[in-house]
Amino acid sequence: MFNNFVSKINILRVLVFSLLILLITSLSSTFKPTTQVVFCDVGQGDGIYIRTEDGIDVLIDAGTGSQILQCLGKYMPFYDREIELTFISHPQKDHFGGYLYVIGRYKINTLVTIPVENQTSSYKQLAKKISHNNISLEYLFSDDTIDVGKSSHITFFWPTHEIIERKSRVKNLNDFSQVFLFSQGDVDILFTGDASPDVLHELIKGEDLSSAHIEILKIPHHGSKNGLTNEFLQVIQPQLSVISVGSNNQYGHPSKEVIRILEQAGSPFVSTAMEGDIILSIDDQGWKRK
Structure with a gap:
């Protein structure tokens, strides 16, 4: 009788072990590693959070105020307080202001920006925070690249060294705005800041961008008429465009001209003003909206 009991226990152990193996195999095939891209609703500004499939955190601009913290709190794992890579596309407050709140709340390893300064008190305050928190500051230009983890990389298209050398003669800060491509597998997302x-x-005079297959386009300058052009859209032909913009903003963004360009081209677009946070996921099968 005792031997029968032991035998049943052993059989039960084998069954439980087999079920665990099946469960682990099933879960591993169901939960494929994905990269998440969130166009955060930060009001009138840009703020994009990316968490790569291997756990690298990236922040591209941070809006004007503290709204970016709500986005990070929602999508960044609660136990992770380190952002490996950050960007300020250009020194205007609707792109850098949120960093005044992020720095100190999160450890930032590297900040990539442009060697053009803003003389406002808020930008000077940010510069002090960057220095005080020992954040590595890097300037990158067209043709520079960054590896982001094992499966993603960023390629810069703007600014060029030449435009930076002429910065004393260029009055519009938007003409310095970073433009770069985030790539993972067959998915490319073009970030345009406030490019004019x-x-x-x-950009489209060069072969690199004109021949690229862009899945996602971040519409430049919040949909201002001083941003997207029909010429650019016809060359890029994105599968989806995202407008990062505040509802009922004082500038009238997105402009009627930009909406008309998108609609006449039959080019799908969404905006943070209408939909709040816009979440995309990327895996080895491509991209999709969540």
């Missing part, structure tokens, strides 16, 4: 029509025209 003149910058966009220069």
Whole structure:
């Protein structure tokens, strides 16, 4: 009788072990590693959070105020207080202001920006915070690249060294705005900051961008008429465009001109003003909206 009991226990152990193996195998095939891209609703500004499939955190601009903290709190794991890579596309407050709140709450390893300064008190305050918190500051230019973890990388298209050398003669800060491509597998997302029509025209003159297959386009300058052009859209032909913009903002963004360009081209677009946070996921099968 005792032997029968032991035998049943052993059989039960084998069954439980087999079920665990099946469960682990099933879960591993169901939960594929994904990269999450969140166009945060930060009001009138830009703030994009990316968490790569291997756990690297990236923040591209941070809006004007503290709204970016709500986005990070929602999508960044609660136990993770370190952002490996951050960007300030150009020194205007609707792109850098949120960093005044992020720095100190989170450990930032590297900040990539442009060697053009803003003389406002808020930007000077940010510069002090960057220095005080020992954040590594890097300037990158067209043709520079960054590996982001094992499976993603970033390629810069703007600014060029030449435009930076002429910065004393260029009055519009938007003409310095970073433009770069985040790539993972077959998915490319083009981030354009507040790039002006003149910058966009220069970009599509080059073969690298004009021949790229862009899945997602971050519409430049919050949908301002001084951003996206029909010429640029026809060359890029994104599968989806995202407008990061505040509802009922004082600038009238997105402009009727930009909406008309998108609609006439039959090019799908969404905006944070209408939908709040816009979440995309990327895996080895491509991209999709969550």
